[in-house]
Amino acid sequence: MLDHITQTTLLLDEEKCRQNIAMMADKAARNHIRLRPHFKTHQSVQVGEWFREQGATGITVSSLKMARYFAANGWTDILVAIPVNIREMELVNELAAKVQLHLVAVNIETVQALAEALQRPVNIWLKIDTGYHRTGILPHSHEELDAIVALVEQNDMLQFTGVLAHDGHTYKQTDAEAIRTIHHTTVFLLNLVRDRYKGRFPELKVSIGDTPSCSILQTITGVDEIRPGNYVFYDLTQQHIGSCNFNQIAVCMACPIIAKHPERNEIIVHGGSVHFSKDSLMGANGSLIFGRVVELSENGWSEPLEGIEVVSLSQEHGTIRASKALFDRYKIGDLMGVLPVHSCLTADVMGSYTTLDGKRLEHLSGMGQL
Amino acid sequence: MLDHITQTTLLLDEEKCRQNIAMMADKAARNHIRLRPHFKTHQSVQVGEWFREQGATGITVSSLKMARYFAANGWTDILVAIPVNIREMELVNELAAKVQLHLVAVNIETVQALAEALQRPVNIWLKIDTGYHRTGILPHSHEELDAIVALVEQNDMLQFTGVLAHDGHTYKQTDAEAIRTIHHTTVFLLNLVRDRYKGRFPELKVSIGDTPSCSILQTITGVDEIRPGNYVFYDLTQQHIGSCNFNQIAVCMACPIIAKHPERNEIIVHGGSVHFSKDSLMGANGSLIFGRVVELSENGWSEPLEGIEVVSLSQEHGTIRASKALFDRYKIGDLMGVLPVHSCLTADVMGSYTTLDGKRLEHLSGMGQL
Known part of the structure; x- marks a missing residue:
């Protein structure tokens, strides 16, 4: 499925999402x-x-x-x-x-x-x-x-x-x-x-x-x-608050890598504020984080990797700073998985979802207006 | 024209926009x-x-x-x-x-x-x-x-x-x-x-x-x-940089007023981060500004009013803090004009424009995806 993704895409893990829905329904019933x-x-x-x-x-x-x-x-x-x-x-x-x-x-x-x-x-x-x-x-x-x-x-x-x-x-x-x-x-x-x-x-x-x-x-x-x-869906903000674990986050951006800068271990993805919106979280060292990087596979994605983060967003570019070891693991043309800081806004700007089995699900904002 | 606006709308002043386009074309030619x-x-x-x-x-x-x-x-x-x-x-x-x-x-x-x-x-x-x-x-x-x-x-x-x-x-x-x-x-x-x-x-x-x-x-x-x-279009960011005057800003949000809080002179508009996106500017006193308020008329809008600003945005709500005199001037159901901080992102999330003579112009992001 990942091989067919050419553009910046919002992935939805239907199983995690259905578990979240069931969890809250059960709690209300209880x-x-x-x-x-x-x-x-x-x-x-x-x-x-x-x-x-x-x-x-x-x-x-x-x-x-x-x-x-x-x-x-x-x-x-x-x-x-x-x-x-x-x-x-x-x-x-x-x-x-x-x-x-x-x-x-x-x-x-x-x-x-x-x-x-x-x-x-x-x-x-x-x-x-x-x-x-x-x-x-x-x-x-x-x-x-x-x-x-x-x-x-x-x-x-x-x-x-x-x-x-x-x-x-x-x-x-x-x-x-x-x-x-x-x-x-x-x-x-x-x-x-x-x-x-x-x-x-x-x-x-x-x-x-x-x-x-x-x-x-x-x-x-x-x-x-x-x-x-x-x-x-949850997101990094809710994980930071303590509302969920990383593995409950049911959406993840898949961003094509378009440039690499070995002199500063920075990777550029096609994924900017028009894809993520622009909410951020304060990182451990006081700098802002615009997303956390995960490993993508056909079955979903891993927990966030340590030592690699989205450190800035412009309109279409996202800048990822990595440790040398992680920097070397990625090549141009790869898809990078990024958990969003605020899933409501990311979904709103993306305008649709792609499930792990390749189904396209609609979002009101992507339904056209004219 | 304003009477026909019921929802949060991105207004486009065609004359200002054409002047901006001509100004840069002239400069390049010169x-x-x-x-x-x-x-x-x-x-x-x-x-x-x-x-x-x-x-x-x-x-x-x-x-x-x-x-x-x-x-x-x-x-x-x-x-x-x-x-x-x-x-x-x-x-x-x-x-x-x-x-x-x-x-x-x-x-x-x-x-x-x-x-x-x-x-x-x-x-x-x-x-x-x-x-x-x-x-x-x-x-x-x-x-x-x-x-x-x-x-x-x-x-x-x-x-x-x-x-x-x-x-x-x-x-x-x-x-x-x-x-x-x-x-x-x-x-x-x-x-x-x-x-x-x-x-x-x-x-x-x-x-x-x-x-x-x-x-x-x-x-x-x-x-x-x-x-x-x-x-x-320019925007508040470009005015802050010194690239333009306020009166060259060619887009303006029209936001319906949905609540008023006299105890703190705050007005709530339907206009949040799904309408403006979420860029901000540092205000004079170090607090963040998410937009500046203008007076709307059938012919366009004024320069920003002093003593009234968009001080926060959530997903659909915008909070405007005003002086007592300006607070009293607005009533529920009025349209408030707000100049955007970053016109590129605002246009992207709004997905279309309405000109002052009521024409609807398209934006790629509002064209639908499915």
Whole structure:
């Protein structure tokens, strides 16, 4: 299969990917909570089917466009986990006519706009800022919360369904205890908000979403639903956090070697920021790493090799610095395997996947726009 | 026009873009050198036509795939300015049968592979490392140079055409004098290499390529050809370097506002790393900037506003921090204009452009792959 790869290609190990999907489905089942997997990492109808085989019915996406893509492919219960873009009201109504649509609000203006323009009922979730401070309503902003809930309550098209949070700050941690503390804080705060309204809305749900918490915790209580997404592939960032082992990473770039520089043991691959995107990790010596090198074989890839790393990316070139021994092992025209720092962004720029048995799987971003 | 924009959109000001194209064409003509514009920034057949109207005949691209795209659209003289990927020999032969194909080599192994597999003649350029140290042959590596030139000379399919460099290190400068010194050093070194072989190859050309040098220098001597690309749009990085003014930046993102946080004067737009990619600039106070905010109107956009900036990007969210006065000026559902830090990467992830009169222009990355 590798012999047929001529260009920079994103490889997908279906077995590892299916194991990741099964692992989280099992954990949710064991904890008696619902898993509503986030599909923003893979954005692929075919990968979505592997979730369906493991029992997924509801999904999470991060844009209305992504909701439309999965709605067109048989998903009927979709949460759009970003404050709803009220300029896309036409698409909101189109989706609400077709699927059980869950929308997120953090400002009363958004809810007012929905109340005015909705033609079909939707489920409304309030996003609570439990510490990440990207977006959300602060849990003690009772006046704001009460006003939004009152508005939702008055309108037949708006069904107050739950409170949710995204603990993006767990992505900055490398200590499992810190991640547990963030998680427990979030669960506590979301339950405070739910308790404030559960008299009037007894069915109100609590939903959380980050891959680090959902990976590290074995016992998850106090929530009705989890929405992790990145675990479908994992990546070097998640390994660095402690969410996964290297051998759970289910995607790997195959990059043709196009130049070698023996005077500094640097190898140039065709693989730059248009292939990897541009997230990086801090390496042991304080320098940035844009990917780790693995050995490719017909059956997949090894754990990362020591003494060889992607040290910089320009638009189309990737620079790999190696020990002399590893430098000598590669020749021009070889394919080099590179584990990505951030699989969501790498998949988004690559626009498709190639499985180890040579199947091409689609990604929404590679489906064409015109 | 703005009223019809519902999603995150990359706006293109055709007038500014055509002025940038004309400016560089005029400069090349004035200096009696050839302009072979790099098309990796726009990657658009329609924008390419604007270059053709200004006299461009030969172009530069950064992958064989991009060469195929432009070859399919009437370009017949194409330089692929990256060490050639010898795994794509089939595509090399296909292109060589169709267009005047110029390839770049930095290692003898690449030239050997070409010599063995080429079915049609191609033009060979040697890439010289004049100081950027990404890739290229060092100008004093005479043994290596001589061996490659001897191999090229022996083979009828390989026509030794010139020596070229890319001064990527000018992108790290903000001092015009430093950029001039880098440029003059490169021209000196390339001419040394050319002079070594001009007895045997009297037609040998010298080609340089970076947008900072080509923008800042008014008089360019000692080269036959320039290959700048980013100047077609420019961006905040080029403004920071000193290559352009804010009002020459020809692309701007229009991002719907999806949330507001009055307690910290932060605005959330739908516009994250899948829209902007993830390059940043160092701001005045040492913090990172991922974009600058402008006022949008039907005729284009203003210079950047002071006191409001994109301070972080996650996958789909952009966080804008504003002064109180500017924070209050925006409401949920408004479109916010944001100048990109790096227009090449932003265009690549967006996959298309919308002109101010509402035309949709394509980008290779948005053309679909399956």
